[in-house]
Amino acid sequence: MRIIGLLGGMSAESTTLYYQAMNRLVRERLGGLHSAQLLMWSVDFAPIAEMQAQGAWEAAGEVLAQAAGRLEGAGAEAILICANTMHLVADQVQAAIGVPLIHIADATAAAVKAAGCSRPLLLATRFTMEKAFYRDRLRAQGVEAAVPDAADRDRLHAIIYDELCQGVVTQASKTDVLAMIEKAQACDSVIFGCTEVGLLLSPEDLALPVIDTALVHAQAAVDFALS
Template sequence: MRTIGLIGGMSFESSAVYYRQINEMVRDQLGGLSSAEVLMYSVNFAEIVALQKAGRWDDAAARLGDVAHRLQVAGAECVLICTNTMHLIAPEVAARISVPLIHIIDETAAALKAAGSVKPLLLATRYTMEHGFYAERMAESGVSVMVPGPEDRTVTHDIIFNELCAGIIKDESRRKLNAIIERAKADGADSVILGCTEICLILDPNALILPGFDTTTIHAQAAVDFALADEGVRSSCAA
């Protein structure tokens, strides 16, 4: 089994989901008391958020690049950035290591294409929805990403940072997100990307009015597939 390296803490709420899902997937595939070989470096999210707000993406890239390098030195044979937003600097992080960086956008695009979905709504942080890196990377795979309107982007961003990252789940916020999805469906969306690793805490991708793709689960499954490639066991991630 290969060792998985996780850059976590952004936020620790979703990092805990990664850790649980990865280990559950390994146990399901190998049976018994099997669990994953995992190294996690959990950063102080407050420091990363400050860099995001200041637009200091180069400093954020240097910080996470250093973390990725430390994980490789410690024995990680692949690295995951356990957040969608910080894939804005994924190329810089990947450049600091010689092991694979498993890219959340690429894995999600593959899951969308396998399901025949080509026009998904992206629910994510403002940075992910507005900076263009997500849509551009998806477009390389033939997927045309939709984003909510300005007001709905603000609502989604605030729910993520003010509630989900703090472990707060509100039914009212779930209703707001579902209403955003309904509007997107009316505008032609054929699916929904839960494009923030905390959104799975409030929305069940299998209980939406459109097919849902949870990036946390997709990313975790990709890590497990990599880790178990030499075990002769591989399973596909269901949307």
């Protein structure tokens, strides 16, 4: 089994989901007492979030690149950035290491297509919904993601940072996000494109197919680890 290095803490709430999911998936595949071989570097998210807000992406990328190098030095044979938004600096991180970086958008695109879909609604931070890095990578693989309108993007961004990343889950926010999905008449699926969205919604809440990016990313990592 290969060793996977997790770049976590962005936020710590969803990094916990990665750890649980990867260990569960390995146990399901191998049985018995098997679990995933993992190394983790969990950042302090507050400085990273401030860099995001200021548009200091290169500086944020350097923090992750250094951490990825430490994970590689400790024996990691592939790296996961346990967040969607910070894949904006994925190329910078990959350039700093000699092992593969398993990209969350690639895992997401594959899962959308496996569900027989091509026009998902992307629910994510404002950075992930509005900047080109994520939707362009999906598009290159035949997935054309739509996003909520500007007011809903602002509301969703606030829910993620002010609530979910801090472990706060409210019925009011769930109702608001379900209303956003209801508006997306032309979409054939929903991407939980922030790794915290699965804390607020579950696939059972929706009639459309759901791609939870944290889970499909964890699956891709386990596939690599056991290949």
